[in-house]
Amino acid sequence: MAGTKKRNCRIPELGKSGKSRPDDVGHPPSGFALLPWLLMGMGSFSNLVQGRTPNPLIAGLGLLAFNSLYIYVVFRAFAKETREARSTRVALALMALLTSGLTIGYGDTWLWFFPLLGLAVGAVVRGKPLGRIALGLSVLAGTIAWFHEGWAAVNIAYGTFLSTAVTAAILSLSDAVRELRAAREELARRAVEKERLRFSRDLHDLLGHTLSVIVVKSEAARRLAPRDLSAALVQISDIESVGRQALTEIREAVTGYREGSLDTELDGAHSALSAAGVEPAVRRSGIPLAPQTEVLLGWVVREAVTNVVRHSGATHCDISVDSTSERVRLTVTDDGTAPATTQEPGTGTGIKGLTERLAAAGGSLEAGQGSRGGFTVSAELPVEPVDPLGLRDPGEPQLVSHRG
Template sequence: MRSAGCRKSARQGTRAPCEDGPAAPWDRAARAEGEPPERLGPPANGFALLPWLLMGMGAFSNLFQGRTPNPWIGGIGLLVFNSLYIHVVFRAFTKRAREARSTRGALVAMGVVTCGLAVAYGGSWLLFFPLLGLAAGAIVRGRWLGRTAVGLTVLAAVVAGYRDGWGAVDVAYGTFLSTMVTAAILSLSEAVRELRSAREELARRAVEEERLRFSRDLHDLLGHTLSVVVVKSEAARRLAPHDLDAALAQVADIESVGRQALTEIREAVTGYREGSLATELDRARSALLAAGIDPVVRQSGPPLSARTEALLGWVVREAVTNAVRHSGAARCEITVEGLPERVRARVSDDGDGRPAGTPPALPGIGGTGLKGLTERLSAAGGSLEAGAGPRGGFTVTAELPAEELPGPGPTTPEPCANASGVALTPAPGTAPAPAPAPAPAPGTEPRRVRPPAGEPANGATAPAGAPNSPRRGRLDP
């Protein structure tokens, strides 16, 4: 029965000395280094080396039949040899135990006992040399294996030649063969175990990487989508008492955003989602306009590869989501430019903090989006910087190597849009000039931004009863 100390250790989930005995020196060293201790008990395949002890049955028979002089000395030698052999072979399947000094000392003691018994008795006692070679092959590895095998072979040949003459050839050959074959079989077994362990480690890392990928995708997808839903819901609530049509348009946008989010989540789960930078820029304009933030979008440089567009799309999505949720800004600039050596995307706003009416962020969950973006860009050889801008506000800058670019292409900047829906094309050294807004799709009404009361819209004066808006503009159907 176990003692009370054993039961207490078992309840506490610790290793009880009474169960496994005192920890070996290499076990204590492994624990001190923080490594899991290796199994030191007799492994199942250690018993495969025990049947070879039957090679010593001839000496055992001679001992009990009285053919051996001084049988007590021979019996003690036989007992010591068998004990050392069992000790060595059962420690041959754990690297730390195999390389321990006690194991090497036991192997040397086996050699001394073998030489003594072989010189004293000869005959069947010479078969202990192949057993010694088997134990040496189970213990010795690396460059010392060949030296050990040759040394034992020469020793067996000399001793057997001294006792039995030409029988030394068979003894020497058996010693060399048992040493090398045992080492080869056990080395192959160790290689198989290492490969199995490596396969399990690769599978574990693959699962961990997939979990991290899915968590990043889920954060980036739902964080942006839910922010847009919240902003449009607030806009619909404000518009409902005064402009039911505008409120219904916001509700329709919420439905569209929700359906798109379902599609993106399904694609993210299957791992086939490839983001488009143009799509993300359009969504960024829509989200910023819905939040009452004036968007300014500029894009120049050659066409980007699909991977670069996907990475920069994530950057735009996350930065715009943070601007909508936390900045309280009135203007947000998104710039994508292809440089000779790198492609750069910058999202900056002029905000100074959390917008009014927005609840504070929960503690301990901030920054996961930027951290995920940093990991994505670092894996592609890029970088991400986020912090306060030179003129206030917040700026997110992402850079990727130009090797991601497929080749030269048109460098005409993409027209950008302000909060009034007017397309602007910046010219070098000049301020952006207004241009006609794109025509609406057939069958739909043009969308416009109604400015706050007191400001003219398209040259007209706003109606006297128009509600005031805390932002620079309001999106109407």
């Protein structure tokens, strides 16, 4: 509910792209973060170079294929689209087959390819399947290592499970952090848009009404000046008061501290209608209203009266406020004969903005031709009863008197 509560909100800083920048978070991680772990295969490479590995050609091709697949997989693991692509899953399956074949054939330092395979699996797999896959991979690594190393196979199995689980946990946390940052940027962007919308609505409603009143009172002062200077001076004094009040309200709208009183708006409406030659009738009955409700109804009174003064050509305008313990209804009716197109509901920024404001507060606004001609604006809102503290009887209608 714009302009009803005191706020001290800080508009987020915007970057060159127009989006908010909560922090300088640096570059997101990539496959380069997992490349140093390839050093775990240096033992197999050393044995191959020193000629201590049988069938060196097959072993060399196997080592080259494993490293190539590892690099391919880890560089595709940091983007959701490529991570979930079929080609990535196929490459991971080929790695598993290749690792099983090399470790069965050579054992020894080649067994450390299983923890490397675990790193690749942890980088790609997310969600519920990860636990079953990590456990199955560890059992496979331990079983193959058992035939080569005996009880030392426990180290291979544990290293495989640990590398899979830790890698998946760290990268999942990194993804969550990036998503939270993106969500915070989106919230900051929406906060800026919301504040801009509130400001534009407040200025429209404030200036549209105020300028209309100033124009009407200036015309009245011009008409009265030749024959009744005292009455003209009263109108000029009202123009000064309206101008000063407008300056105050604009400052409050800019800072988001504006609060309004429905009685004040009704007084202003009575004065504006009278100056425009429209006979006003203002009636208010029911229980006292919460400040937020009064602010919204005050905006409706402003917009409706501004339209009556500017467009309707009316001679009479009736404003009524009726509130119960559950709902409050405001009705502004005139007997104007202006074409309907000048006040078509929802076509102006004011009526449209008020409709959105009331809808956000659980209320509604209707505007259109009255059953007896003229134009009618009706607004309804839910209310929260306020302790009257000795105020008027809620059931007693109150005729609000104004200065003529």
